[in-house]
Amino acid sequence: MTEHDGPDAAHRRPERLDDATVEALGKLSEALEIVEQARGELYAFHRLTGMGDLALGKAVELLRGAGHDEMASRIEAELVGRNVIEGRWTFQIVEDYDDGYYTAFRDAEASARSELAGGRRHLFEAEMKEDRRTRGRRHHEALPPGD
16 A cells, blocks of 8 residues: 555554454544534524523613613513523533533543554544545545645
8 A cells, every 4th residue: 555545644543453442432533523513502502592692682772762661671680691590601501511521521532542542533434434435536535635
């Protein structure tokens, strides 16, 4: 195999690594990717909730401007700036998630890769690419041009 016939060195399995371990590390990587997506959704929830609160504040101003002071005051007192979970705004939820579960998950995945595969990432996917690509065909190259 020439240098450009397969994955780069960072994506080749160490000689001692067996198929079962590569598969297990691949599943662990997949699990982390799912958690990364969940984290993105949590940030979207954070941003959308904040945008909703700001829009609510504007609605309260408009209600007040339209002469509905009592209703505006009631909505403002009940909802504007309200905690979304007891004692917490969404930024606090995001911070707890990041500092707790997310950090522990990332650390566990990185530690497993480090101990079992010398820190190499996406070995399962790199081998899948080799199995699925058509050698010699354009857009099926092992590496980008120049690598």
